[in-house]
Amino acid sequence: EDKVVQSPLSLVVHEGDTVTLNCSYEVTNFRSLLWYKQEKKAPTFLFMLTSSGIEKKSGRLSSILDKKELFSILNITATQTGDSAIYLCAVGGTGANNLFFGTGTRLTVIP
Amino acid sequence: KAGVTQTPRYLIKTRGQQVTLSCSPISGHRSVSWYQQTPGQGLQFLFEYFSETQRNKGNFPGRFSGRQFSNSRSEMNVSTLELGDSALYLCASSPVVLAGELFFGEGSRLTVL
Numbered sequence: 001e002d003k004v005v006q007s008p009l010s011l012v013v014h015e016g017d018t019v020t021l022n023c024s025y026e027v028t029n030f031r032s033l034l035w036y037k038q039e040k041k042a043p044t045f046l047f048m049l050t051s052s053g054i055e056k057k058s059g060r061l062s063s064i065l066d067k068k069e070l071f072s073i074l075n076i077t078a079t080q081t082g083d084s085a086i087y088l089c090a091v092g093g094t095g096a097n098n099l100f101f102g103t104g105t106r107l108t109v110i111p
Numbered sequence: 112k113a114g115v116t117q118t119p120r121y122l123i124k125t126r127g128q129q130v131t132l133s134c135s136p137i138s139g140h141r142s143v144s145w146y147q148q149t150p151g152q153g154l155q156f157l158f159e160y161f162s163e164t165q166r167n168k169g170n171f172p173g174r175f176s177g178r179q180f181s182n183s184r185s186e187m188n189v190s191t192l193e194l195g196d197s198a199l200y201l202c203a204s205s206p207v208v209l210a211g212e213l214f215f216g217e218g219s220r221l222t223v224l
Binding site: 032034036040041042043044045048088090092097098099100101102103104 | 114115144146151152167169201203211213216218
């Protein structure tokens with residue numbers, strides 16, 4: 001059965017801290033792994049990863065995929081209160097837009 | 112470019128009723144997917160439409176159905192509502208059919224009493 005597991009479930013840090021969010025998966029016909037940020041309602045896209053070992057970066061956020069060990073990490077450096085959100089990991093198979101989502105990691109950044 | 116628009120944003124129904132939710136994708140996007148989000152289960156895939164055809168369906172009972180119109184707008188319907196159907200229903204659009212970036216709407220929050 002396809003599944004995506006995220007850890008930790010929740011995390012509380014102080015501004016300026018660095019956090020690492022984890023995502024492990026078991027999905028048939030893997031095509032891509034995506035990270036989304038959900039602050040209120042609509043998840044917004046962060047990264048899509050398809051190849052192992054290639055880091056994607058956007059500002060203070062970065063992510064990498066390990067297709068051999070079936071996991072990905074999302075790093076956030078110098079956290080800010082605006083980073084407070086639920087971070088969702090999703091994995092997609094080939095030929096369709098049905099993504100399998102993890103239940104998310106709730107990050108709270110305290111001033 | 113306008114984003115994905117979902118209506119209604121909030122609705123309250125009672126058990127046994129039915130509900131129809133609407134989604135207008137980003138202009139030019141032909142793929143529309145629906146997801147149910149609950150606190151315990153996270154986001155779960157309901158179905159996906161492309162060019163008016165259902166391409167994929169998640170593991171939900173037949174009470175959940177959908178369709179897509181020629182202008183790519185989509186509707187989903189839930190009949191004989193149950194308390195457990197209370198959730199945020201999210202619609203997402205994509206220009207292509209492959210496991211890539213999805214653009215989500217704000218969702219329709221359904222409460223079943």
